[in-house]
Amino acid sequence: MSKKPDLPQPSATDPFADFLCFSVYSTGLAFNRLYKPLLDRYGLTYLQYLALIALALRGEQTVSELGESLFLESSTVTPLIKRLEAAGTVTRRRDTRDERVVRVSLTDRGKAILEEARCVPLEVMEATGTPPEQLQLLNEQLKALRAKLVTKSD
Amino acid sequence: MSKKPDLPQPSATDPFADFLCFSVYSTGLAFNRLYKPLLDRYGLTYLQYLALIALALRGEQTVSELGESLFLESSTVTPLIKRLEAAGTVTRRRDTRDERVVRVSLTDRGKAILEEARCVPLEVMEATGTPPEQLQLLNEQLKALRAKLVTKSD
DNA sequence: ATCATTTAAATCGCATACGAGTTAATCGTG
DNA sequence: CACGATTAACTCGTATGCGATTTAAATGAT
Numbered sequence: 253m254s255k256k257p258d259l260p261q262p263s264a265t266d267p268f269a270d271f272l273c274f275s276v277y278s279t280g281l282a283f284n285r286l287y288k289p290l291l292d293r294y295g296l297t298y299l300q301y302l303a304l305i306a307l308a309l310r311g312e313q314t315v316s317e318l319g320e321s322l323f324l325e326s327s328t329v330t331p332l333i334k335r336l337e338a339a340g341t342v343t344r345r346r347d348t349r350d351e352r353v354v355r356v357s358l359t360d361r362g363k364a365i366l367e368e369a370r371c372v373p374l375e376v377m378e379a380t381g382t383p384p385e386q387l388q389l390l391n392e393q394l395k396a397l398r399a400k401l402v403t404k405s406d
Numbered sequence: 407m408s409k410k411p412d413l414p415q416p417s418a419t420d421p422f423a424d425f426l427c428f429s430v431y432s433t434g435l436a437f438n439r440l441y442k443p444l445l446d447r448y449g450l451t452y453l454q455y456l457a458l459i460a461l462a463l464r465g466e467q468t469v470s471e472l473g474e475s476l477f478l479e480s481s482t483v484t485p486l487i488k489r490l491e492a493a494g495t496v497t498r499r500r501d502t503r504d505e506r507v508v509r510v511s512l513t514d515r516g517k518a519i520l521e522e523a524r525c526v527p528l529e530v531m532e533a534t535g536t537p538p539e540q541l542q543l544l545n546e547q548l549k550a551l552r553a554k555l556v557t558k559s560d
Numbered sequence: 561a562t563c564a565t566t567t568a569a570a571t572c573g574c575a576t577a578c579g580a581g582t583t584a585a586t587c588g589t590g
Numbered sequence: 591c592a593c594g595a596t597t598a599a600c601t602c603g604t605a606t607g608c609g610a611t612t613t614a615a616a617t618g619a620t
Contacts, residue, residue, distance in 0.1 A: 268463040268475065271527065272541050273437040274456055275548040278477040280434040281577080282555035283427040288578080289559075299606065302428055309422040315569060321422065323432040328607050330570055335605080352568040352615050373425065379558040380551060387426050390551065393544050394429040397534060401436035404533040405443075435607080442608080453576060469599060482577050484600055489575080506585050506598040 276394075286379060290372045294365050300336055304358065304366050307342065312357040314347075323402075341365060430548075440533060444526050448519050454490055455523070458512065461496065462520055466511040468501075477556075495519060 268274070287298045296304070299322075306321040307313065313321060319329045333356050336342040341362035347353040358366075377387060422428070441452045450458070453476075460475040461467065467475060473483045487510050490496040495516035501507040512520075531541065 266463070268460055269549060270542075270545065271456075271459065272545045272548075273434075273441065273527070273530065274459075275545050275552065276430060276434045276437055277456070279548050279552040279555065280427075280430045281477050282552050282559065283430055285559045285578085286555050287427065297605065298431075302425075302431070305425065305428075306422055309420070316567095323435050324606095325608060326569055327571080327609075332606080350568085350616070354569065373427070376427065380554045382551065382554065386547075388424075390544075390547050391424065391426045391429050393540075393547075394426075394433045395423060397536065397544065398429065398433040398436050400534045400536065401433065401440050405436065405439045439608080451575065470597095478576090479578060480599055481579075481601080486576080504586070504598085508599065 283376070286376055287372070290375060291369065294369050295339065296365070296369070299332060300339075300341075301369070301372075303332060303336060304341060304362055307356065307358045308363065308366050312355055314353045314355055316353075318356055323398075336362070437530070440530055441526070444529060445523065448523050449493065450519070450523070453486060454493075454495075455526075457486060457490065458495060458516055458520055461510065461512045462517065466509055468507045468509055470507075472510055477552075490516070 284298045287301070291298060291301050294301075302322060303318065306318060310317075310321055315326055315329050315333065318324075318333070319326055322329070324332075333342055333344060337344050341359055342356050343359055344354050344356055347355055377384070380387065438452045441455070445452060445455050448455075456476060457472065460472060464471075464475055469480055469483050469487065472478075472487070473480050476483070478486075487496055487498060491498050495513055496510050497513055498508050498510055501509055531538070534541065
């Protein structure tokens with residue numbers, strides 16, 4: 253009677269694993285844990301590292317723009333960049349045209365640290381033991397999903 | 407001359423977007439933001455909600471086991487479950503056999519709240535506007551990636 | 561020009577997150 | 591059974607994260 257065979261039902265024994273939001277969440281934690289000891293050597297946290305990368309690749313940005321780059325609110329970005337400033341890796345300076353905006357840019361020291369840490373993401377990607385094209389595909393899927401989620405939360 | 411055409415090179419103009427770890431990170435933030443207002447009605451944070459789900463689907467767990475379920479350290483789980491206990495959604499009780507371990511379980515109130523919030527994940531999944539089978543595929547890829555990352559960070 | 565509105569950044573309170581270290585209970589080996 | 595080693599949970603300090611509010615500056619409508 254065409255009864256359904258036992259297809260490789262991914263997690264029949266553990267329905268908790270089937271929450272996509274949880275997989276995204278916990279994979280993020282796993283990335284964080286893998287990066288942490290590698291970045292410790294440069295005195296950077298995971299988020300601080302991402303912020304420096306964003307500044308390196310996109311250039312000087314206002315606090316708001318950096319928030320958009322990192323998908324963070326200004327209430328998170330402000331203390332973040334203050335710590336980076338204290339560490340001497342970025343500069344904050346008020347726009348003379350519009351005193352409300354603060355422009356953030358990498359210092360030479362920030363650039364130098366990024367240069368030293370150049371190999372870190374490669375190490376992490378190799379640690380995944382997954383072919384690059386597959387990682388790239390996953391990245392594209394996640395970006396598409398993120399785009400949908402962002403529009404739904406305004 | 408079979409010159410490569412302009413294939414849809416995903417992010418030729420924005421290399422920052424090509425960090426898989428960042429896509430995972432920011433998609434997690436996007437999920438959190440989408441869930442937050444929906445869970446507010448039940449007095450739950452995103453993590454508290456995930457913890458209740460884990461307890462509902464896997465049953466009573468020790469603090470360590472719940473940490474493994476959620477991929478969290480005990481230093482995160484302990485305050486989390488204390489807040490849930492204060493809210494009356496879980497109980498903490500010392501194992502009589504081994505006074506070191508604390509067993510966590512859902513209260514009736516916790517179960518009732520989960521029941522009320524039953525529709526939330528569906529709402530979120532619908533908000534993605536993505537076919538379920540595609541979400542399922544993405545979930546499997548992420549779980550595989552997470553497994554690799556976890557083994558590398560011990 | 562004045563004053564309500566808007567806007568950018570910062571501030572505040574709360575809840576994650578983790579590593580390092582602590583405490584208390586159990587285990588293991590003699 | 592004694593006692594060092596291990597283990598489970600907890601505590602503490604630091605760094606995210608966000609929503610709500612605040613502050614200060616720029617805008618805009620009359």
